[in-house]
Amino acid sequence: xxxxxxxxxxxxxxxxxxxxxxxxxxxxxxxxxxxxxxxxxxxxxxxxxxxxxxxxxxxxxxxxxxxxxxxxxxxxxxxxxxxxxxxxxxxxxxxxxxxxxxxxxxxxxxxxxxxxxxxxxxxxxxxxxxxxxxxxxxxxxxxxxxxxxxxxxxxxxxxxxxxxxxxxxxxxxxxxxxxxxxxxxxxxxxxxxxxxxxxxxxxxxxxxxxxxxxxxxxxxxxxxxxxxxxxxxxxxxxxxxxxxxxxxxxxxxxxxxxxxxxxxxxxxxxxxxxxxxxxxxxxxxxxxxxxxxxxxxxxxxxxxxxxxxxxxxxxxxxxxxxxxxxxxxxxxxxxxxxxxxxxxxxxxxxxxxxxxxxxxxxxxxxxxxxxxxxxxxxxxxxxxxxxxxxxxxxxxxxxxxxxxxxxxxxxxxxxxxxxxxxxxxxxxxxxxxxxxxxxxxxxxxxxxxxxxxxxxxxxxxxxxxxxxxxxxxxxxxxxxxxxxxxxxxxxxxxxxxxxxxxxxxxxxxxxxxxxxxxxxxxxxxxxxxxxxxxxxxxxxxxxxxxxxxxxxxxxxxxxxxxxxxxxxxxxxxxxxxxxxxxxxxxxxxxxxxxxxxxxxxxxxxxxxxxxxxxxxxxxxxxxxxxxxxxxxxxxxxxxxxxxxxxxxxxxxxxxxxxxxxxxxxxxxxxxxxxxxxxxxxxxxxxxxxxxxxxxxxxxxxxxxxxxxxxxxxxxxxxxxxxxxxxxxxxxxxxxxxxxxxxxxxxxxxxxxxxxxxxx
DNA sequence: TTAGGGTTAG
Numbered sequence: 001x002x003x004x005x006x007x008x009x010x011x012x013x014x015x016x017x018x019x020x021x022x023x024x025x026x027x028x029x030x031x032x033x034x035x036x037x038x039x040x041x042x043x044x045x046x047x048x049x050x051x052x053x054x055x056x057x058x059x060x061x062x063x064x065x066x067x068x069x070x071x072x073x074x075x076x077x078x079x080x081x082x083x084x085x086x087x088x089x090x091x092x093x094x095x096x097x098x099x100x101x102x103x104x105x106x107x108x109x110x111x112x113x114x115x116x117x118x119x120x121x122x123x124x125x126x127x128x129x130x131x132x133x134x135x136x137x138x139x140x141x142x143x144x145x146x147x148x149x150x151x152x153x154x155x156x157x158x159x160x161x162x163x164x165x166x167x168x169x170x171x172x173x174x175x176x177x178x179x180x181x182x183x184x185x186x187x188x189x190x191x192x193x194x195x196x197x198x199x200x201x202x203x204x205x206x207x208x209x210x211x212x213x214x215x216x217x218x219x220x221x222x223x224x225x226x227x228x229x230x231x232x233x234x235x236x237x238x239x240x241x242x243x244x245x246x247x248x249x250x251x252x253x254x255x256x257x258x259x260x261x262x263x264x265x266x267x268x269x270x271x272x273x274x275x276x277x278x279x280x281x282x283x284x285x286x287x288x289x290x291x292x293x294x295x296x297x298x299x300x301x302x303x304x305x306x307x308x309x310x311x312x313x314x315x316x317x318x319x320x321x322x323x324x325x326x327x328x329x330x331x332x333x334x335x336x337x338x339x340x341x342x343x344x345x346x347x348x349x350x351x352x353x354x355x356x357x358x359x360x361x362x363x364x365x366x367x368x369x370x371x372x373x374x375x376x377x378x379x380x381x382x383x384x385x386x387x388x389x390x391x392x393x394x395x396x397x398x399x400x401x402x403x404x405x406x407x408x409x410x411x412x413x414x415x416x417x418x419x420x421x422x423x424x425x426x427x428x429x430x431x432x433x434x435x436x437x438x439x440x441x442x443x444x445x446x447x448x449x450x451x452x453x454x455x456x457x458x459x460x461x462x463x464x465x466x467x468x469x470x471x472x473x474x475x476x477x478x479x480x481x482x483x484x485x486x487x488x489x490x491x492x493x494x495x496x497x498x499x500x501x502x503x504x505x506x507x508x509x510x511x512x513x514x515x516x517x518x519x520x521x522x523x524x525x526x527x528x529x530x531x532x533x534x535x536x537x538x539x540x541x542x543x544x545x546x547x548x549x550x551x552x553x554x555x556x557x558x559x560x561x562x563x564x565x566x567x568x569x570x571x572x573x574x575x576x577x578x579x580x581x582x583x584x585x586x587x588x589x590x591x592x593x594x595x596x597x598x599x600x601x602x603x604x605x606x607x608x609x610x611x612x613x614x615x616x617x618x619x620x621x622x623x624x625x626x627x628x629x630x631x632x633x634x635x636x637x638x639x640x641x642x643x644x645x646x647x648x649x650x651x652x653x654x655x656x657x658x659x660x661x662x663x664x665x666x667x668x669x670x671x672x673x674x675x676x677x678x679x680x681x682x683x684x685x686x687x688x689x690x691x692x693x694x695x696x697x698x699x700x701x702x703x704x705x706x707x708x709x710x711x712x713x714x715x716x717x718x719x720x721x722x723x724x725x726x727x728x729x730x731x732x733x734x735x736x737x738x739x740x741x742x743x744x745x746x747x748x749x750x751x752x753x754x755x756x757x758x759x
Numbered sequence: 760t761t762a763g764g765g766t767t768a769g
Contacts (some may be wrong), residue, residue, distance in 0.1 A: 104761060165762035193763045198763090257764090365768090
């Protein structure tokens with residue numbers, strides 16, 4: 001008994017429960033099951049902690065059907081469906097026969113597995129009970145067996161309003177609008193529940209207009225009707241409509257309940273403004289209303305999205321054992337949103353039951369924070385795991401990661417996976433396919449996907465146009481803009497950005513200027529593109545004048561373009577001007593120092609190169625050691641400065657030495673040139689050079705066969721010497737080489753490069 | 760004890 005007392009003290013907090021506890025002790029002494037059952041229903045009402053209710057349950061020496069039923073209800077009330085099923089098993093083992101009260105509870109909790117219970121119910125002779133019958137029918141309807149449900153429905157001789165309503169919801173569940181509507185129209189009588197089912201049905205189909213029409217027609221709306229409409233707006237991204245409907249609801253004198261709060265809070269999250277929710281919270285606090293897990297999770301999410309991670313974490317910690325998978329997922333996403341992948345992963349690994357959203361949140365977290373390799377690795381782990389099956393959302397992240405890496409073979413693996421598993425794609429799924437292919441240098445496949453799409457949105461066009469631009473296919477990009485206008489889709493700022501990039505990459509100066517003039521109010525990115533275009537065309541003074549005319553403060557990208565152009569055209573004066581602005585805007589960014597230093601190097605100003613080096617040291621700016629990636633046979637190989645960890649290291653350095661030799665013979669490299677020099681250990685932290693990409697290129701040359709296309713991936717700002725080296729190889733060995741330099745593709749063939757303007 | 764509304768990922 002002292003053991004019992006200790007646990008009870010731990011789990012009880014209210015005085016009600018302490019009173020209950022006294023009764024438990026009393027009654028357990030006598031083993032009276034009836035009293036225990038009554039106490040458990042008190043626990044249900046008071047939302048007592050599960051261990052406490054279980055304690056009461058265990059205190060009865062001879063559990064009967066009544067006791068089991070009350071305990072089952074307790075678990076149902078907490079949505080603890082696993083516990084319901086376990087208790088049912090326990091019940092069977094004890095030899096206690098379930099009755100017509102037990103089956104509806106268990107069937108509901110069993111989910112899909114409830115199908116197995118149907119036979120059980122028949123055998124027990126409860127199939128005709130109206131509650132059991134309805135539960136079985138709901139179960140079939142809910143899990144996609146609408147035909148079976150309908151058969152049961154038709155066989156009923158005394159079907160009642162509840163059965164009609166269940167059948168309608170069943171049709172909405174599988175998106176069968178026609179049958180739902182037919183049933184609705186043929187009903188002998190309707191109640192508010194029938195109407196509400198129609199409102200939520202249309203909301204589920206994302207048809208908010210029809211939902212609203214039905215909502216307006218509901219004769220006597222209940223709070224649930226209002227909630228159905230509110231949630232419809234909230235879940236489909238109509239936050240403003242939700243908030244305004246909420247005020248209508250208050251004016252109509254309807255009392256909001258917890259579901260209402262949830263819809264309102266989640267609308268606040270998407271608006272990024274906790275204001276409305278906070279005033280609600282104050283109200284709830286004054287009335288001492290206890291929040292449930294839904295409200296608390298919605299609040300957690302809201303604070304995370306409005307930038308208050310500490311408050312969000314507080315909600316998470318306070319929820320304790322009441323956390324469900326949604327709570328965990330919301331917290332994981334909160335961390336990935338701010339880039340704290342370690343904490344996110346920690347939670348992900350710790351969470352008791354991961355669902356598809358948990359995996360998707362973590363994979364998307366990696367993909368969106370530049371950890372593409374980890375994203376793909378986790379996706380592959382998910383593909384073989386048993387607890388969740390990847391869906392379209394998973395695919396979007398995985399494809400995006402492959403695209404960012406430029407890993408075509410991995411991308412094709414993902415595509416293969418999605419066809420094998422028959423995952424259907426929506427427009428955004430197709431868009432990510434286009435993104436992946438175009439980022440991986442295969443415009444042919446990107447085009448194919450684009451042409452296969454039945455409906456295209458502005459994102460599809462923009463992805464395609466940006467891809468074409470990166471490949472220097474300017475004319476085709478213009479053709480697409482023409483096509484989208486014909487389809488009635490208006491170009492937006494991203495479209496214009498893509499077009500300007502296309503002009504810049506294809507050297508279409510006049511066309512670019514026309515595009516720029518056609519933009520009603522150009523943004524900073526448009527200016528950056530234009531500076532780039534002018535700069536590449538050698539019109540550096542014009543570029544400078546354009547910057548001076550800008551109506552807004554130029555961002556780093558604008559000066560970056562100018563600096564880059566100055567380096568290409570060896571204009572030290574403008575390069576210094578741009579670099580000085582960049583040192584102000586981004587003092588920590590080593591890139592500007594490196595670019596300026598390269599400019600000095602290219603004009604033979606070695607003293608200035610040295611000066612910049614000293615300056616970096618003085619200001620504590622360190623060149624971040626970058627990684628370069630090359631994909632070969634579906635595996636991504638990583639390289640960094642001075643790297644000798646790769647298994648083919650010997651061969652790689654052999655290729656490098658060979659390149660150096662050939663270039664020297666051809667007169668491309670003198671002893672001062674640092675570019676193809678092997679990197680010494682102590683030089684790793686130094687600024688000059690792009691050594692990791694050289695290793696990557698050497699590896700690619702090593703593994704590719706003569707005549708094949710090789711791809712060197714990710715974040716390459718290939719330097720002049722590398723460029724020359726690849727040109728040379730493409731001529732000497734007759735290879736076609738495609739290199740992705742940041743977001744641009746360079747195709748080397750027979751000693752020439754596709755983007756002549758650049759060099 | 761049955762039917763309608765709830766939080767998370769792109």
